[in-house]
Amino acid sequence: MRSIMKKMFLLSVLLFTSPGLMADEFFDGFSADKINSTVYVIHGPRELPTAANRGFMNNPAFIIADKSVVVVDPGSSHHSGVMVLREIKKITDKPVSHIFNTHVHGDHWLANEIIKQRYPSVEIIADPRMIKKAKAGAAQTWLDNMLTMTEGATKGTKIAYPDTAVSDGKQLKVAGLNFNIHSVGIAHSDTDIMIEYVEGSTFFTGDNVGYLRILRMSDGSFRDVIKALDRAISLKKKHYIPGHGPSGDVKIVQSQREYFNILYTQVEKYYEEGLEDFEMKPMIEKALSEYKDWDGFDEELGKHISLAKLEVEKAEFE
Template identity: 50%
Template sequence: MKIIHTLCRVFAPLLFLPLSAADAAENMVRDYPADKIAAHTYVIHGPLGEPSVANQGFMNNPGFVITDNGVVIIDPGSSLEVGRMVLRQVRKLTGKPVTHVLDTHIHGDHWLGNQAILEAYPKAQLMAHPEMIRKAQAGEAEVWTGLMERLTQGYTKGTRAVIPTVAVTENQRFTTGGMTFHIMAPENAHSKTDIMIEVVQDAVVFTGDNVLNQRIARLDDGTFKGSIAACDRAIEVKAKHYVPGHGKTADAGMVKNYRDYMATLMAEVQRQYDAGKSDFEMKDAVAAKVSAYKGWSGFNEQLGKHISLAVLEIESM
């Protein structure tokens, strides 16, 4: 194999085979099925957990909606090769072009797949919250490409951050190919750069990481108050299907369950804080209050951080 790879490098120009294509074949992300959740809407449910060599950096829930004249992709994943995997699943179902991409927030495991989409469909519109665009342009894009490469031990190397250029706003609606997309932009939620997308005709809401299923999210960039309000906003839509940023698609009960984790934790931290306890002194009591979630991915890693962040949030009120 080493000899063959070396020959490909030497003779690639003569064979009209770009070197990047030869290299990409070695890092191709294995296929995951696209689950049909509504008449026009599909979700590729990624595995739970952090980006790693084992999951090839893929662990979010890319979605896509097939409209009359094209495809709208939501959160195309964490790398060039994840984005290409998403496109392979799209092409199994339709030959229509990708017309729009919606990125739910700044965390790169959701949007670095933009590179693959624009590579295949240069006219696609890349859309996101204006603050997400600003932060990406200010250096967060490079932070995330570097972080993904480190966490996957180089598996995502070669991914380039393609930043969205079209800003979307609270309550904005746009229609393409007979499908209406309603944008919700909750303030100070999971990352402070968040959008949620309602696919109106299909009664589907993509929540981004404002809601997770069987996984506890990092909240380093957001607030509990804003995240709880985002869950309430999603529930108010009364959609039939809710697609979390990570974990399986479900109904509104899943959103309420995640909201209850944050609300219960915040209330107990407030009670312990009022009793004069510091963050490390209250950990056991808070853990007992949210013990129903202890089997969720990320619980042990995030609980202490969440308590400290909740204390800081209380002190800033």
């Protein structure tokens, strides 16, 4: 009896002294969707980080290779990493050998560390600009912001930086599979890679594409992201996995390209006419009415117009 009491006491100490490491039943509500015979995606909520969604909002993905598993963007926290490992375990006992991180925004990669804890030799791959920016302070800023936005739900999350840098045009063999890296200028952020998984005819766009979700562009360039999406479209892959929102075929990429193209060309036109941001907004809102029900439309549109106007102004001097 005494030993059972002692065990229970120890268990409760363990549970209540490390709240960030407790199992979180919120994550029980998600499971991996099978895209094809080797690719799986856990489609996350299309919201911004909150206490309710624990900061989970992206699309962690994994690819089952011959002897190991390749993960793409495991998510924002310790808990989302645990969920990714749980979903992999349902399908295979193979270890995780590689992780790709599409860009520096913390909702995509702060879960690296829990996977590295489980598989210490895991190789983490990203754009060199991402690694530099993360180490220069962006990682810590994201960790802090995530903790604040989720009211502490991401507590316990630690940083594991990528260790392998890959740039545009790089072809690499990872876990016996072929991957091509695409990175076009500044695009969604100035740290993006898009990942083409050749055998699976699958293309991971990172946040260059959101579907049914309008994404932030405060680190980006509209002109470059359009170029990046032209590249993605030209490759004619069977499956496209966006950074946020449902996966699909090339139409989801075309849809996102259309949004950026309408936005930028309209801003260009009204800028030439001498209009201010707030004066052009009603017309642009109308031109983009097809997107009005996408999550984040109301919050992001005004910001996108201001950012696009700055980019148009800057382009005048090129």
